[in-house]
Amino acid sequence: RLMGRFGITMGQFKTAVAEYDTTGERVGDDPAWATTRKGEYLARMICTECHGSRLTGAPDPGGGMGSPSLSGALGYTPEEFVTLLRTGTPRDTTRKLTLMAEVARGSLTHFTDDEITAIYGYLKALPATGVRVESRVSSP
Numbered sequence: 478r479l480m481g482r483f484g485i486t487m488g489q490f491k492t493a494v495a496e497y498d499t500t501g502e503r504v505g506d507d508p509a510w511a512t513t514r515k516g517e518y519l520a521r522m523i524c525t526e527c528h529g530s531r532l533t534g535a536p537d538p539g540g541g542m543g544s545p546s547l548s549g550a551l552g553y554t555p556e557e558f559v560t561l562l563r564t565g566t567p568r569d570t571t572r573k574l575t576l577m578a579e580v581a582r583g584s585l586t587h588f589t590d591d592e593i594t595a596i597y598g599y600l601k602a603l604p605a606t607g608v609r610v611e612s613r614v615s616s617p
Contacts (some may be wrong), residue, residue, distance in 0.1 A: 516599025
């Protein structure tokens with residue numbers, strides 16, 4: 478253990494931090510961040526858990542209804558969308574979204590108004606077919 482620490486101190490071993498590229502552009506530096514990138518980032522980090530990687534919905538493995546496509550956000554006004562994310566109440570108040578209400582009140586309440594606006598803008602910009610999935614192949 479002591480020899481390992483000594484080796485790191487002497488530069489014999491590289492840590493993960495040493496491999497981090499600090500010269501690359503950061504997300505916030507991208508001009509598109511001000512339009513849809515912030516919303517894309519938030520939607521892909523949060524919404525994909527329930528709505529699938531393409532945001533087109535996901536079946537319930539238990540045989541229930543599953544989750545809907547987020548293209549449904551197209552029918553919401555900005556105010557209705559805020560209500561949905563803050564309370565889990567859909568624009569059609571006769572419907573009950575049990576899981577969405579639980580998630581909204583438990584996790585999504587931490588979103589700022591700015592973040593909700595960014596997610597809404599991103600979802601409005603998506604085609605009805607959801608997120609375009611790109612295959613990332615690194616070239617030699």
